[in-house]
Amino acid sequence: MLRWIILIILIFILDFYAFQVIKTLTKSYWIYVLYWILSILVVANFAYYYFNFVRGESFTHGHGYAVAFLFTVFVPKVVLVLFMFGEDLVRIGTYLFQKFSNDTAHYNGRREFVSKIALGVAAIPFASFVYGITKGKYNFQVLKRTIYFEDLPETFDGYKITQISDIHSGSLESKEDIAFGVNLVNEQNSDVILFTGDIVNSKAEEMQEWIPVFDKLKAKDGKYSVLGNHDYGYYAYGGDVELNRKNQIEVEAVHKSIGFDLLLNENRRIEKNGEHINILGVENWGASRHFPKRGSLKEATKNIGENDFNILMSHDPSHFDYTEMELNTEDINNHDIIIDESNIINFSKHIHLTLAGHTHGMQFGIELPRLGIKWSPVKYRYPKWAGLYKKASKYLYVNRGFGYLAFPGRIGIWPEITVIELKRGTESA
Template identity: 80%
Template sequence: MLRWIVLIILIFLLDFYAFQVVRTLTKSFWVYLIYWMLSVVVIVNFTYYYYNFVRGESFTHGHGYAVAFLFTLFLPKLFLVLFMFGEDLVRSISYLIQKLTKDSAHFNGRREFVSKLALGIAAIPFASFLYGITRGKYNFQVINHQLFFEDLPEAFDGYKITHISDIHSGSLESKEAIAEGVELVNKQESDLILFTGDIVNSKAEEMIGWLSVFDKFKAKDGKFSVLGNHDYGYYAYGGDIELNKSNQMEMEAVHERIGFDLLLNESRRIEKNGQHINIVGVENWGASRHFPKRGSLIDATKNIGTDEFNILLSHDPSHFDYKEMELNTDDINNHDIVIDETNVINFEKEIQLTLAGHTHGMQFGIELPFLGIKWSPVKYRYPKWAGMYKEKGKYLNVNRGFGYLAFPGRVGIWPEITVIELKKGAKAT
């Protein structure tokens, strides 16, 4: 309870500071009333949803919009605070100069120009969040890659793969908009559709109303999938082994209902003109201690030789190159921790291409490829957070996600459909 009180007090202190911009520009009582009424309603709404959050209940749309309203209203106010702090710093220095020089030319009041400038700049994130909540989350982007491999079987030269990830059906709202995204996937006419996990937020039942939408995915040679950290039921059922097991059985049935072959530390062979490649799928495995680590490359590749072409589906991109981890006794005794796992780039069998998701690009950031700008706060947690990476001759694609979680929108990081064309050619270096 105390932390909520402290948080609310801090928010109102920042809000009062930002309010000085409004006071500089108008003396209208009604403007003041609207300003504070909006603040109070948003804070009370957010506090209600999160103070009363019960583990075991799905993350609702109400929770999502409580986050959205808070971010939309208060992030722009942080810009106002920064401007006001900068101006107050200048005013303080000016005041000292005035006292030392006895020069009355320095200003004493807050300048209207600075307040207008601050308000104009704050309007940019405000408008961006509004767009992200209403349209940005459905602004599906098709991103194309052409990758060359010396060891790709010739029969697969020009083979197309569509990679999607992180549907999070429990957050979705507009079936019409999502159906358009599904249709856009199908328009790519790829040979395979590969999905890298997190089809729900916490419970398999979240997919019930969406089965008729997502069973429309089409691919010539099949659809394959793996589970993500949200698919095991931990966010709803905690450590309840029986409920988690029941949830996973339902989850496996969901993937079957929509026509996906769910790979649980398994591989499938795709044959073409007497040659083949392998689709390898591991259960969730990543560097974080907070998520299940059931993935095993050893089990998933037990039927694969040493000189074959392999595409790996692994939900968490940190699996690709994670550094050695310290495991305590509880970890070693935990049935959800696979302790003999190694990272992908050092695995004994060749994994030419790894597909992952998980990060969502944090659903917030700035990407301007023509200026070489690519940034999101999530990069400080996941160095490989979006797009195509190459290390030790092996590729990793991190999909930005098809859906969204927690914040019901996307700002600058749009939902992604990745199309990868495999080409026979010089080996990656």
């Protein structure tokens, strides 16, 4: 409770400082009143949802929009504060110069044009948040990549995979927009659809109203899926093993209702003209100690040949090449942690391509491919956070997510439908 009170106090200190811009640009009493009413309502709404959050309840749309309104209103104010703070430094410097140089020139106070510039710059994040909340979260992007493998079976030369990830059905709102995204997946006419986890926010029931939308997904060779960290019920039921297990069973039933073949540390063989590739799927496994670690590469690769071509679905990209995981005694005795394997890079059987999600690209960042710009704050937590990576002749692709979580929008990092074409040979050939 104390940390929330401190946060709210800091917000209002920031708010008062930003208010100086408004005072500089207008003397209207009613604008002052509206400014403070809006600020108080946004903070009060945020406080209401988060002080009254009950463990065991789902993260609601109300919680999401409480976050969205807070960010939309206060991030631009941070910009105002930065400008005002910079000018205050100039004012202090000017005052000290006058004091010690006996200069009698009078400093005329805060310059109006600085406030106007500050307000103009602050309008940029404000507009970005408004767009991200209203349109950006449905701005589906089809990203296509071609990956070459010298040992790809000849029959599968040109084989197309569509990957989607992180539906987070508990956050979704517009059936029309989501149906558009599903149709966009189908328009890719891929051979197989692979879904890499987090079909719900916390509870299986969140997906019920969306089953008639997502069961329209289709692919010639089927639809395969895995679970993500949100699919076990931990965010609703905490450490209640019975409720978590019940929720997982219900989530598994949801996958079946959609037509997904859910792989729980399993594999499936796709055969064509006497040749085959393997689709592997592990349960959630990542470097973080805060999420369940049930994935087992050993189980998922049972009964597959040493020279087989393998495509793996693993929700968390840190599974690919983590270097260290600290386990205490409690962790080791935890039934949710499997420690029977190395990372994907060093695993004994060759895994050609790993597909992951999980990061969402933090739903915030900037990507300008033509300029080589790709940045999101999430990179400091997950170095491999979006797009294609290669290490030790193995590939990892991290999908930016189909849905959204917590913040009901996307800014600069758009919802993604990935289409990967497998080609036989080398890229330079």
